[in-house]
Amino acid sequence: MKLIERIILLVFFLAILLKAGLFRGTRASLEISTLLLSMLYFYFGFALFNGIGFRAMFKKSSYAGVSVGKISGAIALGLALSSVLIGILFKLMFWPGANEMIMIGGTGLLIILLVASVVMVIKKKSLDSFYKGIFLRGSVALIFALVFFFTSQKSLIRFFHRDNPTFAELMIKAMGNPQDEELQRQLEEAGEMENK
Template identity: 35%
Template sequence: MRKIEILLLSFSCLGFLMFILNYPFGSIILILSLLSLSSIYFFLGFWLFHHHRFGLIFNKKSSFAKVIGRIATGIGISIVILGIMFKLFRWPFANQNLMIGLCFCTLIMILSLIMFIAKKDIFYKTIAIRTVFYVLIGLLLLLLPSYTFIKIKYRDYPKYIEVVKKLEADPNNILLQQEEEKEYNKMKSRQ
């Protein structure tokens, strides 16, 4: 892993802990680190998975399939990271983002594992390790209900959690939306 990637993953973990423990700026750190990580994978994935300096990326030794594989891996991981962020913050279309990214990454993971077994190339091992990591995290979050982190973050406010659960079951109910907003404001005024 590259140093920037490790640094952004560390900031993401720190932001997640601060977010869950309800510390100030936790959500900002989490959003900025996940968006930065997603952007690096999306725009620089072709370089991140290459083991040479930037100028040698498109040399004659580099096969067209490997270049396309690096680009596809970067895009797939980027979509999964965005889905993770959407799920943590209960934003719309989180599950759809996760499913699209997971399908993409699972396909890349299977192909890279097959190619690694066949050729024993470190390139395919690197791709497989990263995709397995993000597929496991994405799959875990896809299977969890979206209010799971609300239960942890606002464990001292059971009334708010109950309203959120009801709202999840019936998201178009205007009365529940208003009740959730009212409970949220009560909770924030007590903090």
């Protein structure tokens, strides 16, 4: 499963770079890779973070040396990572609710990292592969969560549509006035021209 995670992560970061480079047609690859990674963490995080392979995760013997605390922590980490990823996707697609999802996931990540630190100090555990995975994934995701949380939607719109500033400003106006039907119609027409 770690190989699957790495491949999807590579596609995810590549899609973000292509979107930043103003390449057309990156929307689908960004959406699909984000959703796949989010589902991987959400549904299989408990096994992935404990180093249990896909085939072995259905066998009871695979969990013999894994404590309830590690499974609980892995489930919580999977939920938090999933929430942050969906929030980042919403932010990059300019959909409403992005900051709320990023805040929920980021808060969860912060709590998980603090609890893992306390457990390591109290139990005087060395940094085994489980804790390395938690700290690596959690801290990287928390940094991305903070960057995307504090980056305004207007800045992202202007950045991703820097080749067409008129469309960017129209999009910002339409987001500020969602009830203005004429403005929404203009945005829809401009969007069709933008996608051609």
